[in-house]
Amino acid sequence: MAPLKRILLAEDNEHDVELTLAALEEHNLANEVVVTRDGAEALDYLHHRGKFAGHANGLPVVVMLDLKMPKVDGLEVLQQMKNDPHLKHVPVVMITSSREEQDLVRSYELGVNGYVVKPVDFQKFIESIKQVGFYWAIINEPPPGTIKHSG
Amino acid sequence: MKNSIENKIAFCFAVSLVMLLAIGWLSYRTTTNLVATENWVSHTHEVIATLESGSAILTDAETSQRGYLLTGDEKFLQDSKNAQAQITDWSGKLWKLTTDNPEQQRRLTELNALISERLAVLNDRIKLRQEQGLQAAANAVALRLGKQAMDRVWGQITEMHTAESQLLVQRQQAVQTAAKNSLIIILSGTVLACAIGLVAAMMIRRDLRLRQQAQEELDRFFTLSLDFLCIASSDGYFKRVSPIVTEILGWSIEEFLARPFLDFVHPDDKASTLREVEEQIVSGKKTLNFENRYQHKDGSWRVLSWRSMPQPSGLMYATARDVTDQKRTEEKITGLNADLQIHTARLEAANKELEAFSYSVSHDLRAPLRHVDGFVDLLGKHAAEKLDDRSRRYLKIIGDSAHQMGVLIDDLLIFSRMSRTELRCSKVALDSLLSEAVNALQMETKGRQIVWKIGSLPEVEADAPMLRQVWANLIGNAVKYTRTRDPAEIEVGCRDSGNGEFVFFVRDNGVGFDMQYAHKLFGVFQRLHRSEDFEGTGIGLANVNRIVGRHGGRAWAEGKIGSGATFFFSLPKTKTETKT
Numbered sequence: 001m002a003p004l005k006r007i008l009l010a011e012d013n014e015h016d017v018e019l020t021l022a023a024l025e026e027h028n029l030a031n032e033v034v035v036t037r038d039g040a041e042a043l044d045y046l047h048h049r050g051k052f053a054g055h056a057n058g059l060p061v062v063v064m065l066d067l068k069m070p071k072v073d074g075l076e077v078l079q080q081m082k083n084d085p086h087l088k089h090v091p092v093v094m095i096t097s098s099r100e101e102q103d104l105v106r107s108y109e110l111g112v113n114g115y116v117v118k119p120v121d122f123q124k125f126i127e128s129i130k131q132v133g134f135y136w137a138i139i140n141e142p143p144p145g146t147i148k149h150s151g
Numbered sequence: 152m153k154n155s156i157e158n159k160i161a162f163c164f165a166v167s168l169v170m171l172l173a174i175g176w177l178s179y180r181t182t183t184n185l186v187a188t189e190n191w192v193s194h195t196h197e198v199i200a201t202l203e204s205g206s207a208i209l210t211d212a213e214t215s216q217r218g219y220l221l222t223g224d225e226k227f228l229q230d231s232k233n234a235q236a237q238i239t240d241w242s243g244k245l246w247k248l249t250t251d252n253p254e255q256q257r258r259l260t261e262l263n264a265l266i267s268e269r270l271a272v273l274n275d276r277i278k279l280r281q282e283q284g285l286q287a288a289a290n291a292v293a294l295r296l297g298k299q300a301m302d303r304v305w306g307q308i309t310e311m312h313t314a315e316s317q318l319l320v321q322r323q324q325a326v327q328t329a330a331k332n333s334l335i336i337i338l339s340g341t342v343l344a345c346a347i348g349l350v351a352a353m354m355i356r357r358d359l360r361l362r363q364q365a366q367e368e369l370d371r372f373f374t375l376s377l378d379f380l381c382i383a384s385s386d387g388y389f390k391r392v393s394p395i396v397t398e399i400l401g402w403s404i405e406e407f408l409a410r411p412f413l414d415f416v417h418p419d420d421k422a423s424t425l426r427e428v429e430e431q432i433v434s435g436k437k438t439l440n441f442e443n444r445y446q447h448k449d450g451s452w453r454v455l456s457w458r459s460m461p462q463p464s465g466l467m468y469a470t471a472r473d474v475t476d477q478k479r480t481e482e483k484i485t486g487l488n489a490d491l492q493i494h495t496a497r498l499e500a501a502n503k504e505l506e507a508f509s510y511s512v513s514h515d516l517r518a519p520l521r522h523v524d525g526f527v528d529l530l531g532k533h534a535a536e537k538l539d540d541r542s543r544r545y546l547k548i549i550g551d552s553a554h555q556m557g558v559l560i561d562d563l564l565i566f567s568r569m570s571r572t573e574l575r576c577s578k579v580a581l582d583s584l585l586s587e588a589v590n591a592l593q594m595e596t597k598g599r600q601i602v603w604k605i606g607s608l609p610e611v612e613a614d615a616p617m618l619r620q621v622w623a624n625l626i627g628n629a630v631k632y633t634r635t636r637d638p639a640e641i642e643v644g645c646r647d648s649g650n651g652e653f654v655f656f657v658r659d660n661g662v663g664f665d666m667q668y669a670h671k672l673f674g675v676f677q678r679l680h681r682s683e684d685f686e687g688t689g690i691g692l693a694n695v696n697r698i699v700g701r702h703g704g705r706a707w708a709e710g711k712i713g714s715g716a717t718f719f720f721s722l723p724k725t726k727t728e729t730k731t
Contacts, residue, residue: 068514
């Protein structure tokens, strides 16, 4: 049984996963992250089904979504979450390479809580991810039903 | 109008007919009256004659009596007796004649009494003569009783005569007056009836002339019409066609009328034509824009567009227009449109592909760069102690290159976006866009001394984000290429070109450029400086050029090596002026 974690990261690119975790490590948040490699897996985690079946109930403090993922893409995950009464209060932040207006507009239409463009510059990238993690996992007061501490 | 004329004519005829009837009736009545009055006149004459005959009889009776008194001859006595007998008949006759006139009958009654009185005297004298002889009778006569009675009889007869004569005069006068009046009425009536008849005739003539004129106009309309007009009969032949048919189809009118119209219709159109005609006859609805092909005398086919209206009489009134050329043009246009649609679809597809490509570039090309940069950084940290200076320098070059490529990709994406996104024009204040662009350059201008000279800038109708990009590129260049100047001078202004354009400029006192390469400035990836001297991707001015071009303006530059450069761009102001 996988442990419950406070941050859900959905990212298909393993290098990006590694860099993101490296960034979050600076706030000692890396251990708090559960990584899913596509949208379907992310939804399974949130619904406690598939390989995440049998999990204790509890929601992450923030979901970090990549836009382009195999199977179910980030926008779809976002849409399903915001349409689900059980999940719609969970903060979602898009972490993406896309600066395209259509992606921005669509994300905000669907009710995204944050939109971060991954900078090419690694220092800036680390800075961005650190701040996102710091804000949502430490400063922000999550909605009721959220896991306060990782198990 | 036509109706009212017809009504008027009918009214005139009715009036004159009534008048003629009245005149006829009046003539009949007058004639009847005249005849009746004439009868009365002769009646009066008869009465008068009878009266006069009565006098004769009485005279006869008296004369015979006197003869008897003088001679005693029985023959006289007999005459007198005969005369007396006649008087009774006469009186009866007169009574009958005067039944219409109570006045005369009253007089006749009196007359009869007077006659009886006279005859009594007369017979009394006769008796005296018979019984006592001549002397006694003569003495009696000398008493003049007979004479007095006779005078009264004469008087009465004269009175009756006079009355009858007066009646005669009255009746004759009445006849004359009636005849005269009738004559006047008949004459004037006839004249009036004739006059009214004349007016009616004139009206008819005028109406006929108008009708004829209208008919001529209609005929002219028919013969001069540029549309083909025709009347078709249910037997499948044209009854009448306008002469334009010869111009349109080459056939003479006679040739065209000689054959059933279906003979001229294209074999492929016969069925639809027949159907259309039958449908029209059945439904009685008009046909609008039915098209079929008719054969020209030269063998070619002309497309006719029909409009027709069936009549209850079974005739069809139709007009046709030769739309062959129009059809041909339409087909050409349809073909061109189809081509255009194909081209548009291709362009759209190409555009979509480009968009997808840009999206991929944006997302997928940046990821590996980020990884290069990130892992170089991690490697630097991870192996810090093991690396010598050279290795560290290599790592830095790798990082810088990745960074440079990131900037390049971003610039390319902006350039692509500026080319393909739709212009969303609104009224924009160029001065505020400029200050936004200047503020965004704070990082670059920090610690430098720059003298800004910014003139007043107008409002234009334009896409705000795009024009912000223009300022960002031009000001960014000015700031970049004056890096070696202290103080740097950057001037921004606008002037009215006089031919409906605003011309904007950004002038600096920077390193300038060689005018012989000026044409290369606005090309993509074209640079006039080495990137060791001035970093850059060579896309900024290409962006400016494209954006300004999309707004209907142009961009150009003037410069000299070492003496600064001036970049110009123009924007049409028509839009601005019409909108404000």
